[in-house]
Every structure is written in structure tokens, then in C-alpha cells.
Amino acid sequence: MSSAPRARQPRPAGRGRELTFWLLTRYSAVALFVLALAHFSMTHFIYDPADQTAEWITQMRWNSLALRLLDWSMLFIVLIHSFLGMRTVVQDYLKGTAQHVVITLLWILAAALVVLGSNVVLTLPLK
Amino acid sequence: MLAWAFHRISGIAVWAFVILHVIDIYLVGGNPDAYNELLQIYASPPGRVMETLLGAALFYHALNGMRIVVMDLWPALTAYHRQLWRIVWITFFALGLPGAYIILKPIWELAK
Numbered sequence: 001m002s003s004a005p006r007a008r009q010p011r012p013a014g015r016g017r018e019l020t021f022w023l024l025t026r027y028s029a030v031a032l033f034v035l036a037l038a039h040f041s042m043t044h045f046i047y048d049p050a051d052q053t054a055e056w057i058t059q060m061r062w063n064s065l066a067l068r069l070l071d072w073s074m075l076f077i078v079l080i081h082s083f084l085g086m087r088t089v090v091q092d093y094l095k096g097t098a099q100h101v102v103i104t105l106l107w108i109l110a111a112a113l114v115v116l117g118s119n120v121v122l123t124l125p126l127k
Numbered sequence: 128m129l130a131w132a133f134h135r136i137s138g139i140a141v142w143a144f145v146i147l148h149v150i151d152i153y154l155v156g157g158n159p160d161a162y163n164e165l166l167q168i169y170a171s172p173p174g175r176v177m178e179t180l181l182g183a184a185l186f187y188h189a190l191n192g193m194r195i196v197v198m199d200l201w202p203a204l205t206a207y208h209r210q211l212w213r214i215v216w217i218t219f220f221a222l223g224l225p226g227a228y229i230i231l232k233p234i235w236e237l238a239k
Binding site for chain 1: 150166170198233
């Protein structure tokens with residue numbers, strides 16, 4: 001089974017918002033290929049989930065300003081990528097008002113996650 | 128079609144986990160005790176099986192995503208989509224199986 005090229009999202013014509021979203025999905029994909037796989041390797045292969053308590057995160061992982069910055073940028077990139085992807089999914093299965101309402105709800109959820117994630121990255125005291 | 132279906136299912140699964148993950152990390156600051164309790168679930172045998180499935184979804188999505196990016200940004204390479212598809216699955220199992228072993232290993236150690 002490798003008839004995939006048919007099922008890909010075709011590059012949108014013109015230079016409008018759809019093309020921006022299409023390119024943004026692909027550029028963020030390349031960034032996440034490195035960031036998300038490194039993140040998963042760090043949290044599952046280098047360390048074990050059992051070790052990474054709240055105290056460990058405060059004292060070890062987020063004791064480094066550089067790692068906080070890395071995690072914070074990953075938050076934005078993963079939210080952009082995953083919510084643009086979910087927008088495509090919703091556009092495929094819903095039409096008209098339902099599509100508009102669900103996509104609006106998706107943006108609100110993404111904004112709420114930016115607030116929650118940024119809050120903890122920025123306000124957890126450095127130990 | 129199969130590549131597309133897997134890509135979509137794994138994408139939705141990882142998206143759902145991202146929502147959970149932002150909320151659980153928020154708890155590190157907001158309610159550390161609740162976070163540590165949740166961590167016990169992540170570290171439990173059923174939690175490790177779920178994490179292995181999460182890792183599989185993430186890894187497939189990442190590998191197949193790169194195949195799509197390569198073909199979308201360099202359309203000439205679409206001619207090699209069969210080879211790219213094969214590389215996706217060889218890499219998936221070659222690195223994914225040892226990865227699954229590392230995540231699941233503590234279950235057997237717990238059982239001893």
C-alpha cells in the first residue's frame with residue numbers, strides 16, 4: 001500500500017492564508033521532528049517517567065533557563081502544528097456553520113493551552 | 128490511503144495527548160501533589176503500555192510526516208515515494224522496537 005501521494009493535502013494555489021497555513025504546517029513539522037522526538041527520548045529513554053516528579057522538574061529540568069526556553073518554544077510550535085492539523089480534519093468532516101463553530105472552539109482551546117503552558121514555564125520559581 | 132489513515136489517526140491521538148500534557152505540566156506549578164499522583168499512573172504498567180502506543184503514534188507521524196514534507200517541498204522526489212514509504216517502516220521498527228523495550232522493561236522488573 002503506497003498510494004499516498006493522492007491523499008496528501010495539495011499545495012494551495014495563490015499566495016493567501018491557506019498557503020501560509022500549509023507551509024507553516026510543514027516547517028513546524030521539520031522543527032518538531034527534532035524537538036518532539038528529542039523530548040520523547042529524553043523523557044522516556046534517558047530518564048524514566050517514574051523519576052520525573054514535580055520536585056525533579058523544578059530542581060533539575062527547569063532549573064536551566066535554556067531548557068525552559070526550549071520547552072516554551074516547543075509549546076508554541078506543537079500547538080501551531082497540531083491545531084492547524086485539527087483544522088484540516090474538521091474541514092474534511094464538517095461543513096458550513098458546524099465547521100465554523102468547531103474551528104472557533106479549536107482556536108479558543110489552543111489559546112487556553114498557550115496561557116496554561118506559558119504560566120507554568122514562566123512562573124515556576126528557579127531553584 | 129493507508130499511510131494517510133495512519134497519519135490522521137496518529138495525529139489526532141498525539142493532539143489529544145498534547146492537551147493532557149500541557150494540563151499535567153501546568154500542575155507542576157499549580158498543584159505538585161496532583162502532578163505526582165498522575166505521574167504514578169504514567170509510571171504504572173498500564174501507563175507504560177499507553178506511552179508505548181503514544182510513542183508509536185508520534186514516531187510514525189514524525190517519519191511519515193517527513194516523507195510528506197520531502198515530496199511536498201521537492202515534488203520531483205515523489206517518484207521515489209515507494210522507497211520513502213519503505214524507509215519509514217524500516218526506521219519505525221528498527222528504532223521503535225528497542226524503544227518500546229526500554230519503556231516496558233520496568234513492568235517485568237516490577238513483576239519479579
